[in-house]
Amino acid sequence: MSGPAGGLLLIGGSGRLGGELRRLLPGAVAPPRSELDLTRPESVRAALDRYLPELVVHAAAFTDVSRAETERRACWRVNVEGTRHLAAALAAGGPGLVFISTDYVFDGRRGMYREDDPVGPPANYYGLSKLVAEELVRLVPRHLVIRTSFRGRDWPHPVAYTDLFTSQDYLDVIAPELALAIARWREIPWDTLHVATERKSAYELARRRRPGVRAGSKREAGVPLPDDVSLDTSRWQTLKALLGRCAGRAG
Ligand SMILES: NC(=O)c1ccc[n+]([C@@H]2O[C@H](COP(=O)([O-])OP(=O)(O)OC[C@H]3O[C@@H](n4cnc5c(N)ncnc54)[C@H](OP(=O)(O)O)[C@@H]3O)[C@@H](O)[C@H]2O)c1
Numbered sequence: 001m002s003g004p005a006g007g008l009l010l011i012g013g014s015g016r017l018g019g020e021l022r023r024l025l026p027g028a029v030a031p032p033r034s035e036l037d038l039t040r041p042e043s044v045r046a047a048l049d050r051y052l053p054e055l056v057v058h059a060a061a062f063t064d065v066s067r068a069e070t071e072r073r074a075c076w077r078v079n080v081e082g083t084r085h086l087a088a089a090l091a092a093g094g095p096g097l098v099f100i101s102t103d104y105v106f107d108g109r110r111g112m113y114r115e116d117d118p119v120g121p122p123a124n125y126y127g128l129s130k131l132v133a134e135e136l137v138r139l140v141p142r143h144l145v146i147r148t149s150f151r152g153r154d155w156p157h158p159v160a161y162t163d164l165f166t167s168q169d170y171l172d173v174i175a176p177e178l179a180l181a182i183a184r185w186r187e188i189p190w191d192t193l194h195v196a197t198e199r200k201s202a203y204e205l206a207r208r209r210r211p212g213v214r215a216g217s218k219r220e221a222g223v224p225l226p227d228d229v230s231l232d233t234s235r236w237q238t239l240k241a242l243l244g245r246c247a248g249r250a251g
Pocket of ligand 1: 011012013014015016017018032033036037038039058059060061062063064078082100101102103130148149150151
């Protein structure tokens with residue numbers, strides 16, 4: 001893959017997405033949380049001083065949507081306050097910032113959201129925390145908010161919901177797309193980008209990797225879930241074709 005690689009500081013490199021990004025962007029530096037803890041602003045500043053990155057990729061979060069309902073303080077501390085510490089350290093300029101955000105920032109009533117559609121009110125607390133974090137990221141002069149949605153490589157549950165629509169896909173499908181967007185971040189002319197695949201029900205997605213999965217309803221979930229958080233990805237599809245053509249010319 002072409003791109004910056006060197007000069008890239010990845011926060012959240014031990015996570016599911018972070019692990020894939022490390023593999024796809026081998027030049028990235030990914031300090032563990034013991035070194036860079038978003039809730040400790042001095043550790044954020046120290047890492048920025050130590051690595052002098054050209055680009056910071058913020059892929060760290062409190063990601064458990066169910067626990068975020070009951071552990072709101074912990075979720076807010078990482079997703080909002082942690083992002084605030086990072087944004088404050090980058091607000092004066094310097095490195096660019098790519099923030100990995102979520103389809104859950106939308107209300108999830110109608111689906112096929114475009115990048116410039118109004119956000120919120122989110123259906124759950126995790127979505128609210130990521131929405132607020134997005135706005136903090138926008139204080140950084142050179143920023144890109146990427147909204148996405150992914151699963152691991154398999155469908156881990158025996159049940160999948162037929163009444164929840166999404167543009168989500170499996171990590172092995174989504175991570176290479178995100179890595180491409182990160183590698184080519186300088187050529188992206190927008191400050192918000194949706195990177196996902198086509199609209200489908202969660203059940204449809206589940207059947208691709210777990211054919212015997214049971215069809216269920218999101219009423220079983222025990223956490224408020226939206227009806228349809230699918231994303232319009234036409235910006236990314238157009239850009240990707242263009243980036244491919246540019247890479248072809250360069251090569
Ligand atoms: N999963 C999805 O469906 C989905 C959808 C849309 C967007 N996203 C976003 O994509 C990103 C990655 O998600 P994921 O599912 O790969 O996450 P994950 O597997 O839950 O990993 C979370 C990462 O955040 C790190 N982290 C947590 N608290 C931190 C702190 N205080 N300081 C520094 N690092 C901290 C964790 O480090 P430790 O290993 O030390 O805990 C870990 O590396 C997140 O921003 C998430 O909001 C996820």
